[in-house]
Amino acid sequence: MELSWVGKLIGLYEIVLIVRIVLTWVPHNPCHSAATLLYKITEPVLEPVRRVIPSIGGIDVSPIVVFIVLHFIKRVFI
Secondary structure (H helix, E strand, C coil): CCCCHHHHHHHHHHHHHHHHHHHHHCCCCCCCHHHHHHHHHHHHHHHHHHHHCCCECCECCHHHHHHHHHHHHHHHHC
């Protein structure tokens, strides 16, 4: 089954989110241009979710919520 351009774009964004999540587990320079770009791309989506759903036991669940929403959107457009 051929993915639509929306599905491909969502898949790319999911990869960017995964890289951002992995980046939180390893020491890195947040001022590095690649890290700054990742934050600029993902923060506009993650931050509103964080306002609605706070972290649970110090664990940020906003990426999980975003993945669920992206999966739902991808299912609608494919």
